[in-house]
Amino acid sequence: MNRAFLFGFTAILLLAACSQERDQGQRPDTDDSGTSIITGQVTDTDGAGVAGAWVTATESSGVRHTVFSDGAGAFTLPISADGAVTLLAHTTGRTSTAAPVKEGGPYRLTVQPKQDPLAHLPSAWWLALLPDSDRRKEFIVNCASCHEISAARVIQDGVVRDKARWMDALALMRGIDEYSLIPPDFIDEDYAGWLAGHLTAETIATLPQERPVDAAAVTGAVITEYDLPMEGSLPHDLVVGPDGRIWITAFFYDKIWAFDPETGAYDSFDVNDSSETWGQVRALEFDTAGMLWIVLGGTQSLVKLDPATGTTETYPVGMYPHSLDIDAHGDIWVNDYFSKPERIGRLRTTTGKVDIFNVASANLPVEEGLPLPYGLQIDPQGRVWSTQLAANTLVAHDIASGESRLITLPVANSGPRRPAIAPDGALWTPEFNTGFIARTDPETLEITRFDLGLATSGPYDIEIDQRTGRVWVTGSLSSSLIAVDSDTGQAVDYPFPTEPAYTRHIAIDPGNGDVWTAYSSLPAVTPKLVRLRVP
Known part of the structure; x- marks a missing residue:
């Protein structure tokens, strides 16, 4: 089994001294939908408001809802729990005590230094x-x-x-x-x-005790964290299905989980029909008929899952597929993660025939290793785009002509990972090694780079809200989601309350714009399914 690029070290556990006060008053308010509203203020030990703190309400089910305190330390937190919840405020370096939410409010949560910020x-x-x-x-x-x-x-x-x-x-x-x-x-x-x-x-000793948070930019956002059915699952990719459920690949268990945000229930589907080979489920995408297509790198195959019946069909593709996309004819395209020279494949879904295409190669010398074809997208012009993580290149393969073009990214060793296509046809690519994202013009192929503000943030995946054009990026190494205005390049960083929160992939609900991701660090930390809802 390949579980490359990890250090197996023991995580640090810590306890923090803290305090919490509750001003006397009415019970938590409710809005018109009946959702409880918790209000209050986060303060330091001198009574001053603390801006940009996480305030988390935990349901009895374990679901956690988090908001940010504003510039004065005030917060408004909507919760949907019928049972008891606990309330906690914290920053990178300070925390309050966790207290039950009962009678009384608004709440004043006093944060004190953590033992090891x-x-x-x-x-x-x-x-x-x-x-x-x-x-x-x-x-x-x-x-x-x-x-x-x-x-x-x-x-x-x-x-x-x-x-x-x-x-x-x-x-x-x-x-x-x-x-x-x-x-x-x-x-x-x-x-x-x-x-x-x-x-x-x-x-x-020069490291900051607190990570910076732009309270004015993030106030009003709500982060909700859900448990996953199994520990150590490495939730790798996810997609929002036609039925509104969130479909997640459990990389280590060769399973697909379908999560219903309304009920909190999961359905589980086994997708590897080989009992001898670990499937390594990665990317997944729905076709127009509602079938879910999944890549299994370990068995070098594509799997089609019927969500209604749970039945699967397996199609060998003769390569380790890393990513996939579906073209206008319903055919499935994949790239070969371990190929040298680089190649991509097409599964003709009507016949099951697989076509293999050698594409323009970076021709890396032996000492530089494999080019590692990584992300894959198909644009409105019928071009298959593949990023090469280690070769620092993009490949554009024209489906109609069979011709491909190699594009070298402007900054050496930038680490292109999972890209996305914008409504205008532009390709947006995360540069994992530089903290930038890059826009490739669909006509001129000119590349414009945008600074996310921190060179070591680890941009891993990009998804684009097709309704608004807003660009969403996973900050894998900054434990955050980053929203970028596609016109101005202005970035807003939404830090997660859990650390580590190594995020890989993003799914955007096309109906309401909710942004979904998962905590997916290796070695395993506690995996979570996560929703970010912004105003």
Whole structure:
């Protein structure tokens, strides 16, 4: 089994001293729909309002609803729980006590310092301690592609890792790299010494105790976190189905889960008909007939799932498919993750025939390893776009002519991952290694880059709200979702209340604009399905 690019280190557990007060008054209000409304203020120990704090109400079912306090520390939190809930306020470095929501309100939640605030600081700030260089980019793409690099990985048994301990970590990573994804020019001893030289007690002391939050921009947003049916599932991809349910791939269990946001119920579907080979379910997409298509890299196949009956059909494709999209004829296109030179495939759904196409290649030298075809999209002009994560390229394959074109991204080693097509036909690509996103003009192929504000935020996936054109990006290493105005490039960062919250993929509800993602770090943290609702 390939579970590459992870460090298996013990997570840091912590307790925090805190306090909470409740002003006496009426019970929580309700809006016209009957939803309870909790109001109050987050303050520090001097009584001053705390802006940009997370305020979380936890239902008896375990569902958690979180809002942000405004510039004065005030908050309004809608909850839908019929049973008892608890209320908690916290920031990266401070927390209140968790208290039951009973009679009384509005609430005043007083936050006090956590015992170890750096344990709650996302990877992006730790990685920013490393010099901005090609070496940092290489480290991010090779060692942070599946999990965070933060306190629990930098500090072991209370001691900052030295070169020998970094060598141990890299040896562990090598031991699970079954597919040889780490390139030959990644020299472990050099990287171990480099990491030990820059991640030191002295540099760690410069880290901020609090992550910055733009309270004015995020106030009014609501984050809801739902448990998943099984621990350690690695929820990899997700999509909103025609029935409004959220369909999620459980990478480690070869299952698809369908979640009903109205009832909170899950249905489970087994999608690997091979008992001997781990399927490694990744990308998924519905066709116009309501059938769900899924890639299984481990069995080198596509699977069609009928949601109504739960039956599946398996189609071998002769490659490790990483991503998929469906063209105007209903045929399924995939890219070959391990191909060198690069290639893509098409499954003709009416006949089951598979066509393989060699596409324009980056021709990486041996020492640079595999190009790693990654994301795939089909634009309105009938071009199949594939990003090559390690080759720093885009490929545009014209379906009608069979011709392909190679486009090298303007900044070296930018790490293009999962792109999306905008309503105007433009291709938007996340640069995982740089903290930028890039727009490729559909006519001129000119590339314009947009800075998300933090070079180490780890943009992984992009989805676009087709109603508004708003660009949504997963900040895998900043534990956040980022909204970008496609006209101005202005970015708003919505940080998650849970750390680590390594997010991979996004699904947008076409009806109401809700943004869905999942916490998906490897090694496994507690996985969650997450909804962000913005005003």
